[in-house]
Amino acid sequence: MASTENHTALGDDAASELTANFSETARILFSAGSVSDTLAQVVELAVATIEGCDFAGLFLIEGGVVSTLVHTDPVVVEVDALQHLTSEGPCLDAITERTMFYANDLAHDDRWPHFGPQATSAGIRSVLALPLADDARLGALNLYAVYPDAFGSVDRAKGAILASLASLALLVAHSHEDEERRFDQLHGALGTRELFGQAEGILMERERITADQAFDILRKASLHLNVKLREVAQALVDTGASPDTGPPQSSP
Numbered sequence: 001m002a003s004t005e006n007h008t009a010l011g012d013d014a015a016s017e018l019t020a021n022f023s024e025t026a027r028i029l030f031s032a033g034s035v036s037d038t039l040a041q042v043v044e045l046a047v048a049t050i051e052g053c054d055f056a057g058l059f060l061i062e063g064g065v066v067s068t069l070v071h072t073d074p075v076v077v078e079v080d081a082l083q084h085l086t087s088e089g090p091c092l093d094a095i096t097e098r099t100m101f102y103a104n105d106l107a108h109d110d111r112w113p114h115f116g117p118q119a120t121s122a123g124i125r126s127v128l129a130l131p132l133a134d135d136a137r138l139g140a141l142n143l144y145a146v147y148p149d150a151f152g153s154v155d156r157a158k159g160a161i162l163a164s165l166a167s168l169a170l171l172v173a174h175s176h177e178d179e180e181r182r183f184d185q186l187h188g189a190l191g192t193r194e195l196f197g198q199a200e201g202i203l204m205e206r207e208r209i210t211a212d213q214a215f216d217i218l219r220k221a222s223l224h225l226n227v228k229l230r231e232v233a234q235a236l237v238d239t240g241a242s243p244d245t246g247p248p249q250s251s252p
Helices: 001-029 037-051 074-086 090-097 115-122 152-205 211-225 228-241
Strands: 053-063 065-071 101-103 124-129 136-144
Touching: 001 228, 037 053, 037 065, 037 136, 037 152, 053 074, 053 090, 065 074, 074 090, 074 136, 074 152, 090 101, 090 124, 090 136, 090 228, 124 152, 136 152, 211 228
Parallel strands: none
Antiparallel strands: 053 065, 053 136, 101 124, 124 136
């Protein structure tokens, strides 16, 4: 009876730990802000909250090339590169199969006969690879340990939670940055339109010409001076000086 009670207590403790980990991880990731800040928080949280994790990194596969976006130690970049060079490894399989891969001891794992021994020589014995749930980007969160059997069931559960939250947080961060980019583009377009209107208005008033004729003067000056049309308009608005359109064309 006592054994059952102890087992239940341990289970409750693990569940409580996972719940607390979920809440705190979500709070940190969704308040990170930019994509780069979110990525940095993901790998830092992995090392800080997952007991067996010594190093962490996050990489993407783009155009067949492995790119390590963030990492907590240079050894992560080295081991990620080994997977790319040998075309095998738990992280590549996690991306391909879209599921978690756990290598409890790379020194004795025949799933990756080339990568395993080289990673072991680099000082890595355990790897927990978790795919990011983003169909638009092939990536994985990779947790590394210097000891074999480093990631127990609670660590693996924490890793799965972190990867899921990281995927959502990155999606939100990307959406925010896309919105900011569209706003900047719209703001820039509106500002340029207003600038051209001011420059054309000055020429229309000064030369008693139409809007089309005023724009033609700006265009000719842009070609003659070999500068952007916006720069010609800005100079006219700032200085009031008529734009240089070059020597007048002689009549035939």
